[in-house]
Amino acid sequence: MLRINRLKIEIKTNEGLYGFDESFSKGLNLIASTDNTCGKSSIIAAIYYCLGFEEIIGGKGEKVLTSVYKNSIEDGENVLSVLESGAYLEISNGEEVITIYRSAKMEGRDNKLLSVYHSSLYEIDKPNVFSEDMYVHMPNSAVNRKGFHNYLEKFIHLELPLVPASDDVTRKLYLQLIFSGMFVEQKHGWADILSGMPILGIKDSKKRILEFILNLDTLDNEKKKNELKALENKIKKDWETCLQELIILANRESCEVKSFPQNPKILLENDISAISIVKKNTNIDEYIESLKEQYNDLILMKPKIIDNFDEIQTELSETDNAIHSLEKELAKSKDMYFSENISVEKLEKSLEIINSDIRNNKDAARLRDLGSELKLSTSKDLCPVCNQEVQDTLIPNTSDLEVMSIDENIRHLNAQKEMLQFAHKSHIQNKNKLQDKITHLENSLFKLRSLARTLRSDLYKTNDNMSESLMYKRIQLDSEISSLEKLLGTLMKQKNKLKELSSEWKSYLSKKSLLPSKKFSKSDEQKLKILRSHFITNLEKFGYKSVLNLNQVEISLETYLPIIEGFDMKFDSSASDNVRAIWAFILALLQTSNEKDGNHPGVLIFDEPAQHSIVINDMKEFFNSIIKLQGYHQIVVGMTVKDSDTRQAINDLSVKSFNLIKVPNKAFRPFNNND
Known part of the structure; x- marks a missing residue:
């Protein structure tokens, strides 16, 4: 599990230290401001940043952070230059507590460097507290000992699987991908389910995320x-x-x-x-x-030569006959080799022609199809001038001559291509066998000719050696x-x-x-069934209206995402209902994981969930559903409370049921020396 205990942001200026320092509790944590430009998203971004998950926001390093971390901060009418900035995040796994520090702007300290203190934020300055530096967004930071995400994976008791990557190797399923199914950021996160997922080269990454969270x-x-x-x-x-x-x-x-x-x-x-x-x-x-x-x-x-003269003569005659026979066989094999080579070349040329004809016919078919959509006469095989039928061949039209259509041509050409490819492969094999035979015959001839030479030498010697x-x-x-x-x-x-x-x-x-x-195992089937049940129940609670009969909603057995009649559910959803579907699905993942022992770390972040003029009653149901969640959970919601209805929805909640973090006019206020 992962629990956020405390976040402290420090921004140093010529006029002193500014920042934010708040604690978070189990259950619902509401970060609320009366205006959309108070710095609420900057606070939430610091959580992503300290965990090394800023790719979910849309990039790496401090560039994803707002200018308040890098350039200037406003204090009333004063604009102060930022000298240094960074953030501390205290987190827990239910047993241990650590504090992560990551700088946003600091001379001599790269933003890829993180410091991990093995204590609460309150105690990090104590002399006996062990701390170590780690890194993110560098090669092997997900697997090396000093890679922060490798450490974080173990700290929150996850065991990430190896999955296929786009370069045909297996890689560890990155934490950034997993948490994109739990953290919904403001700018891009509400476009679709898992739309904030970074591109990290994992095949079917959405599918892999959901399989892991549900522990399928x-x-x-x-x-x-x-x-x-x-x-x-x-x-x-x-x-x-x-x-x-x-x-x-x-x-x-x-x-x-x-x-x-x-x-x-x-x-x-x-x-x-x-x-x-x-x-x-x-x-x-x-x-x-x-x-x-x-x-x-x-x-x-x-024997001496003089003793076996007749035998040498006979053997020489037999050797010459064998040489003659092999020479004839070699010449025949070479002729067959050249014939096979010519056949291979002809077949390769025929295949080039066939491939060209197939391409041309496919192009013609595409143009015909485009023409039919554009309602052109030529696409209907009619002359655009006289409206008479036009044949797609130059052969005269006769009653007893049938001309194949373009589609029939393509099928016929593909069949011819398969036949030619089979013949080409067969001739190549024959050619290779003949080459081996020629090599063998040439070696045999060399040996026989050498033998004949020594036999002749014996015959014509004048001594008895x-x-x-x-x-x-x-x-x-x-x-x-x-x-x-x-x-x-x-x-x-x-x-x-x-x-x-x-x-x-x-x-x-x-x-x-x-x-x-x-x-799917029986356990998988049950989990997907429960996911669908929770999802539909949540849709009903949150006022989803784009589909009249929610029983039509299914969970795809291929992608594990919601579909209707085989199509992405988003296509039938209004903008506001698409947001409701994201609420419903993200919560259903947590509910199913808690119920069926999944791998969900139990933490969710929703930044500005009231997108596209969500009805306030539906927002109330959203809050109440979070409060009533079973099992361990921690949900952080960043929300702008502009109108009275939203304010009333929050006021209607039991004070003890959530943790309210109020953000005043500006999120980052001056710190006293003892802060």
């Missing part, structure tokens, strides 16, 4: 859904990366990955065992063993064995990674299954 389960559920969605995306991305890394390495060795699941799933041991790498239709570990056998056979063989081709084969086999064993090691590593991802996926599915199937 949807906030926590949505948070869990967002966390699970992020987890799902991470697992899918890691799974795909794991697969692609293995495929790329396997392709380099002319191998193929088998039985690797394309999408995340819960894998059993036999699923993991089934994942393998195959080369020439042989499992990689078996293939490696066969290569090792070949290598060992070559180690045992030590060891076979050069035999040595080459050993080197090639040793290199291939080493590469495939490395690939086999990668397979084992990726399998272990896959086990971890499978376990994460199982945990994700388990958490997802625990989420409620419905958007």
Whole structure:
């Protein structure tokens, strides 16, 4: 909870100290003046300012304060220059009391600096009182230890949630936003419900404020859904990366990955065992063993060239045939690659034309629709001169020829676009596969040509040295064995990674299954029902007349704001009834929170609630409703009491039911030395 105990404003001039010093009580506190320019709003602004909530008024720092804090103050006919100014605000959370000081004008002290005294205002000068400096409106002031709003959040026993921001990250729901649902300032606050809410980059900020105040389960559920969605995306991305890394390495060795699941799933041991790498239709570990056998056979063989001349001749012939076959396959693959590349280019050009045609047809449809609203003849497909029918095509009009309308054209073009996009994607995939195949063929050709070269060298040697081709084969086999064993090691590593991802996926599915199937819990439904009941009851009390049947009023399940037949209630409200609706809704939030254990701190501020010539009887009901509120509450109302009716409405209230703070001709009076 938050309770305002005392506010002291100090303005120092050449003629001495001026200011304001009053205490506030639980329940209704009425700051009343006989004129609208006495400084009542300047007093209320100091409360916002000391709490670092001046963004609700419309800005940051001292610029939101009136000139009395910055430039000059009037004392009768004298105009005195302001030398220094600032304000003390004593607040309580029901257990502890602190006093906040923030300067408005002071050399050498930035207005972002606040001093927090861990005592009442009366005791801040005592030597044993602990004080510390903090800051507002600076990066991370909502989360850092010395950030005042981080401290204030803990002091009033709130735990602000992390919510989605407009830059696609999660941020803490700022206190300034929360209190914009409780503090209604004079200039902009009466335009609409939560119209004083500052823009701080939080998505659906009004919705988030109301969810938090009412302590709806949807906030926590949505948070869990967002966390699970992020987890799902991470697992899918890691799974795909794991697969692609293995495929790329396997392709380099002319191998193929088998039985690797394309999408995340819960894998059993036999699923993991089934994942393998195959080369020439042989499992990689078996293939490696066969290569090792070949290598060992070559180690045992030590023939001289003269001893295996016929074998070298035969092998050279077979190698040349293999080279010829691979060259033909490579040439064919390159032709297919170029063909696929031409197809891709043609499809891209066709897609450009289709997109252009879609844009043109949509433009034509818009112009047609605008024309029908403007009642132009051309929009009705009629000639504006002779009123004969005009076709939207240059093809001659024949009885057996049907011409598609613009809307049909758009649908047909979109269908064509989808077909072309599918074909484009397919050709891109084919092109990439062919590129991999070409690379593999070129590598194989290089090896075979190298082998043929060593075989020819052996054939034409005139001495009986060891076979050069035999040595080459050993080197090639040793290199291939080493590469495939490395690939086999990668397979084992990726399998272990896959086990971890499978376990994460199982945990994700388990958490997802625990989420409620419905958007609202039973508790949420009850809270929204109670909010609607209080809101309608308040509307009736306050004389809301813009809707004849208030049973039509609902609370939107999307925004939690009042609607009528699906539309914002404001659209059907007069100016004065819009003010009544704001009274009713702000009070209903407090009532519902108190009744259903919400997060409302229990404090409200209304600056000049009697907007747009509110009927005095309705104002009486407003005051009486505040006085009769159940649970903890503190409401500060700033009000101008000009006419006798308003004065009478206040006089009719029980003296003990509210705290009256009278503001004389000028709010800021000279302080005595002992003040």
